[in-house]
Amino acid sequence: MRYLHHSAADRREMLASIGLSSIDELFRDIPKKVAEAFEPLDLPAHSEQEMVDELTSLAALNTVTDKICLAGGGIYDHYIPSLVDHFLLRTEFYTAYTPYQPEISQGTLTVMFEFQTLISELTGMDVANASLYDGATAVAEAAFMAERMRSKRKVAVASSLFEHVRRVLDTYCWASGIEVVELPTLPSGQCDLSSIPSEISAVILQSPNAFGVIEALDGVKDRIGETLLIVSAHPMSLGVLAPPGEFGADIVVGEGQPFGLPMSYGGPLLGLFATKKEYLRQMPGRVAGRTVDTDGNVGYTMAAQTREQHIRRERATSNICTNSALCTLAATLYLAAVGGKGLRRVAEINTEKAHYLADRICSVDGYDLAFPGPFFNEFVVNVPGDAMCLHQTLLDAGYQTEPPELLHGFGLENALRIAVTERRSREELDRFVAVLETLGGSR
């Protein structure tokens, strides 16, 4: 086994130094009953070459990579600048662990500090943590934080959260006894905020929401007063959209995948979490802070650790330990590579192309937008005929859209959700529309 060092002579010598003569004697403290019950996997060893061949042919079974991706729902097919992966592959970054020893972890800690700054800037919030697992658990953690501060045992949630986010939120809230009440959707696709129940810990909105529609956040915080306003935002959209912090959001969360992470069949992802500075002591997750060393030079270290499980144990603000550190490096590299101007530009391209396709689709007989509200790079269209058949036809024509049954839970029986990123060319979009035209509107 080439990852191991010892020769047979090394092992003998080392065993002798501890007064043993075989490796098996090192395991004599495993109870006999347990040792005897052991059964191996019946798995032979594979050489690196065999293993690579096997997994490469397995990866080739994923024919989805031949399709043009118009799927979204929180995960998007964005271009990743080449620079990003080169630095993810620096072993000083990827083979290190949590920066418990700051003097030899300044690389990781400086990146955490940069990332927190970038996310604070984008969301318009005072402080951001150094990541949670994903956008869904970030929403759940935000609900928990609101509950710690308000203790109403109830949160109100827009019915337009992504289905996977809602599923995770429901599981977490069920376990900790928090009731989740739903706020309905207006015909515009925006959340109906006209009758928010009182005595709740938080209102949770997503913008753009599961229909792609941008929420009207102006004035919401004024109306709910002490109740926390939690907004789950698409981070790239914040290149053009006003940040939720400007509207008084108390917590802004999101899924960071659009910033330099491949779609990866949904993992690893990057949970974003930002809040107001007065709530810092209630925030979950790690955070890096600026300090000085004994020579007075600036350096970084983990800060506000008294919130965390390794110190506070069952009274911690969260149980999280390992987070998504390398994904924060990816997002930081992505934003450094594209820059503020590049982010604005790519967000504009997303907006332009999504609206181009939406307009073209709606020019085909029988298709129209399910919601007239403003959108960024994702929208829902009502389709004539059977959406499942259309989905299959589009697949055959080379386009991966989301299976339409995912929208059934929203009461959208015959609709498609479509996301358009900067990666889609006009030619690909025109050809997509041509497929719809060929089918004819009144099937």
Added chain:
Amino acid sequence: MRTIFDCPQHDRMDGLFPELDTPKRGVEALIGEALLRKTPPRIPNVCEPTVARHYTALSKLNHGIDDGLYPLGSCTMKYNPKVNEDLARLPGWASAHPLSDTALVQGTLKFLHELTRLLAGMAGLPDVTLQPVAGAHGELTGMFLFKRYFEDRGDAARCRILLPDSAHGTNPASAAVAGFSVTQIASNDAGMLDLDALDAELDETVAGIMLTVPNTLGIFEEGIVEIAERVHAAGGLCYFDGANLNAFLGRARAGDMGADVFHYNLHKTLSTPHGGGGPGAGPIAVSERLMDFLPVPRIAYDGEQYSLDWGHPRSIGSVHSFYGNVLVAIKAYAYILQLGDEGLRAVSGDAVLNANYLQEKLKQVYPLPHDQLCKHEFVLSGKGLADGISTLDIAKRLIDYGIHPPTVYFPLIVREALMIEPTETEGKESLDRFVEVMQTIADEARETPELLHEAPQRAPSRRLDQTRAARDPVLKYPFSE
């Protein structure tokens, strides 16, 4: 330390994305002024060569496994095979959208299904979920399963989780997040769970126990089977924390010890990298009792096609956006395939040999409060080495010798703890040098203690003021300065 915000600014940032090929209408017209940002975020515009130099410089300030010994106890900092990184980047894995039609991602579903089967086999338990993305996330999922199990039985009184005082902080935190209260049980003089203390707590309010196997002292609980039997007899469930699986890989199975839930840390035991603190993966294996409650979707196979199976009405729901950290899982799968049964067994053999070898040599220099056969790690005490010398001083001095310090001040039951886990991927030369350095530091502690107090002197930073960072937190770049 220079940040990206201190780098020279560029006036143009073009060339990454092509020109817009659809008619430009402008975001003001498309979205409406009211919803748009009025001021741009202060994201710097830095040309690519400068970006590259900045992050190269930052990377050099880090100590990773390839830089030198990293004996961080309970973290299993083993070598991360390079081939795993290549495999995770194959477009088939990396470019698949999570809401793709399952017929088009058969490769991913097949390996996830296969990995599920292998992990279940390694635990000797019937089923596994790959959704949890970290050890603590696996713990939390396990606690959710406990909760659902008792809810399903109409047994609402079971609200307490028992934990030994040597438990990792995530254990009590996970139990608390899932709505359980935590009762701590003292360890006995041998560092093991005290069975009498356990019996005293076992009643109809106990939902179960969380135990780390072997425990955080690196000691295999001799009464593990009996503990599980007593907890089960009292109507409770057993959660075994698998952070320390490297100690018995290929030799014992949590299911045979009585586990109802056992979590894996793929980033520890199965060599997927730690990434500076994630992304990891914390799949859990579960007993028959808990199978029905596992998160959805589950990966199913009908003999022809792999699919996502949502049809489990008693499930706890989901704990992750999609199916867990797929690109981490592929690395663990590659590692298991390469090792096979023999390799898995060889890993634990050398990991435990290395730990015992170091323990034997170092106990002659440093106090060893629990002197017995250890598993993959052991815990020394820095107390009493020399007047005025703390474990923190020893740790910082190790940095000057190019060695990452062990885990310090944990477990809490050893004063001034130094928790050392060499892993199997260190050779004898490396271990002998560590012993030599630890001996030198012990001598320095007595003869030239200032070298310890002033350490590190050969690191990118001198000792950093953590109190200041805690008292007066500066958590983002101060643009106004």
